[in-house]
Amino acid sequence: MTEEDAATLPGAVRALLDRLDQHVDGVEPETALPRPDALDALASVFGLSAFECEVLLLCAAAELDAATAGRCAAASGSSRTYPTFSLALATLTDPHWSALTPVSPLRRWRLVELDEEAGLTTGRLRIDERILHFLLGAPYLDVRLHGLLRRAPVPKALPPSYEEAADRIATGWAEGDPDAPLRAELVGSDARTRSDIAAAAAAACDLNLYAMDAGDVPTDPAERDLLARLWQREAVLLPAALLLEIDEPGREQAAAAEAFLESTAVPLVLSSQEPRPSSRSRGERVTVPSLNNDEQLQLWQRAFADVPDVSDADIGNLVAQFSLPPHVVSAAAAAAQRDASGANAAGVAWRAGLDEARMGLDELGRRIEPAAGWGDLVLPDRQLRVLREIVAHVRQRATVHHEWGFSSTLRNGLGVTALFAGGSGTGKTLAAEVMARELGLDLFIIDLSQVVSKYIGETEKNLRKVFDAAERGGALLLFDEADALFGKRSEVKDSHDRYANLEVSYLLMRMEAYRGLAILTTNMKKALDTAFMRRIRFVVDFPFPAESERADIWRKVVPEQAPVKDLEPELLAQLTVAGGSIRNIALSGAFLAAEEGEHLQMRHMLAAAHTEYLKLERSLTPSEVQKWV
Structure with a gap:
């Protein structure tokens, strides 16, 4: 086997199996086992000893080579056809008992799994599937983190003030608070904007960015510790940073998120709408800045560059009206480009801006579609x-x-x-x-x-x-x-x-x-x-409407297509009520007439007026309904 072959994982596995055969034959190995680059990388980031690296190779061999089972049984002199710590201690280079402890890199970072019920030294050792794939050159996000984490895309471009915010986060990871050098807090704006800024900061550090909601952090300490370890391992293997999005967690969930923050020693951004109080350091705090007029103008111009028939004046009106983050402006431009008929592109862009902007307000107030002129x-x-x-x-x-x-x-x-x-x-x-x-x-x-x-x-x-x-x-x-x-x-x-x-x-x-x-x-x-x-x-x-103004309101409130008979606005205006009550009376009278199958007449208005006055806790006076019927 050439040196080049030995530097691959299959080559290193074959060399290890040869070592087991030498142990059975009583031959002392002359050289250390070769290590592939991926294994060297694991050794570097997790602090593995030469013995712990060979333990990983032994466990990988059990998955990759069918001959491993027989050789394990022969080397251990037992019926155990799988890797164990006792086998590793007996056959591998520079063995040490500390590799067996729960705080050792192999077990702390779950590089191997131990069947403890069968005994510490005789229980079966398995290489973690994620680690095996890493050694074989097939990196991916650990399946146990699927559903909890989502990949945050890197924006194509950000306004200058957002770029400065991203630079502050990247600098904070490198030179920030000594108590939290790998942490930063990002507050303000909307969640997508914060994600874009954090993704740009991660990209500047050659990192991927994954996002997780604080509500998904387990409240059970054991589950939370497992999640923290799995994520730290992933952050090193990918490599990646984490964006933890905090919305409005309850007290228990907030405590769980704080504990999770304390247990992670990899690049992390805490994202929230507003700063959240904490007795612990969260590193550099960065507030999402408001875009100035020039940035907004450049943002809209760039987004609408390919939208036909939207003039500079139209862009100026859009900038004057809307203050939207980049991703929302892009969505508005995409909607305008899809739906614009050419002549009305600016109108479509305006409506798209309204659609995007109103989402945050729909939960806070009652929206009325303006129809009155x-x-x-x-x-x-x-x-x-x-x-x-x-x-x-x-x-x-x-x-x-x-x-x-x-x-x-x-x-x-x-x-x-x-x-x-x-x-x-x-x-x-x-x-x-x-x-x-x-x-x-x-x-x-x-x-x-x-x-x-x-x-x-x-x-x-x-x-x-x-x-x-x-x-x-x-x-x-x-x-x-x-x-x-x-x-x-x-x-x-x-x-x-x-x-x-x-x-x-x-x-x-x-x-x-x-x-x-x-x-x-x-x-x-x-x-x-x-x-x-x-x-x-x-x-x-x-002001309370005068009688002539009330007559105008009566004329406007009854539609032209409504079937009416002998309605007299001047007589109806004798009712001393404001426009809101006039509309109520007209509508109620119309329902009464429709129920009878008749034209809308003064007697229907009289009945409706009685009902409205009862609601107002007033009584109709003879002068108000004189000559009505």
Whole structure:
């Protein structure tokens, strides 16, 4: 056998079997066994002695050569036709008892498995399947980790600020915290963006990246220790780094994740939306930066370079409206390229951006598909002019802020904020819907009474989730029931009063910095603190509609195709109710008429009005229904 043959695993196995034959014949071996490169690599990374390397070769021989069984039995002088530690101690080079201990590299890293029930020295030794394949030059992820870990792809390109974040992680692994030199913490943005940055950091260190959810870390200590050992072994063999994604684990799961972190001594990135408190070092903390306007512009231009009929002006509008991470922009461009008919490519791109951006908000608020137009609003001219001015502020913010340079001189308070004040049913939500349709935006209604929490700090956390999700697409946010949070600023008597004022200040701060349009609604404008009112850019009062305005609402609320008979809007306008109640009465009357198979008439409206007034805890007066029937 040539030296070249001996340097392969099959060659080394044949040399070892010859050693067993020499032992049977009583011949003392003259030279050490040859070791293939893969075995040398294992010896280097796991600290194997020459004896432990030969133990691995002996176990590999049992899997690769059928003659091994007979030679093991002959060499051991027994009926044991398999490798054992006693056989290894008797036949291999420089044997030492410490190779048998659970903390030795062979057993600690599960390079071999020992049948302990049959005895430590006489139990069967098996080479781990993953290790055998590695020695044969067929690397793969251990099957016991399938389903727990997933390969994280390396992005083709990242914006410069993301590249800097990746460099910080790579540097942190090499030069970071002495207590956690191979660990880094990545916070902010969305999970896919964090994964892309971590994958770029791993690639810079010539590592693959695998990701795992913290919720999959076993809470049982023995299972968790096994997982940690298997992963550390994989990290060395592949080689690879791990991205551990932490969402909102419970206390037990969080403790399990912390224990897993402490037990892994290979490159690792802890990924989360927000920094999580810990008494232990987690290495370099890197926050995903916000992309500036130039980076966003380059991102959209590169993604839409192959999308036809999307002009520079269209790209400018998309950049002004959306603040999306690279993978979402690419998905929007792919959707536009698939669906664009040519003439409407920009519109498809806009809708694709909305689809991608709204995903984070759907769980936090009620989305309304805007369908109403300016013609559906019945308001005095002064209020309509203010609403159109608000639309202009949103639509032209890119021109004024960036092209004209106002963002550099004003810096703070560039968000478009408004307060809609008026009684229930006076058109506040309808006005927001009209504006959303005019701007081509989603309308999300956030019920502040549901956001406000009695627990200190929770309200601020809930508001942060809303704004962070909305920033991606600049949706129109309508915060309903602002009275739940606002009101006359209370005298600070205890910690709850202090935090209530902080929550209001935090909401206004986020509204002022929000790149879209944020609207508060209230039924009690006089109850609001004037100090807070000064921080709102627009205030629109929605008055109770006069009789002539109520008649206009009645004319608009009944569709042209509805079968009507002798309906008189002027008489219906005698009801002293706001637009919301008018819509309820018209709809209820229509159902009553449909049930009778009749045209919609005044008597149906009268019956529906009685029902609506009962709900409002009011009584119809004779003057309101005079001459109706």
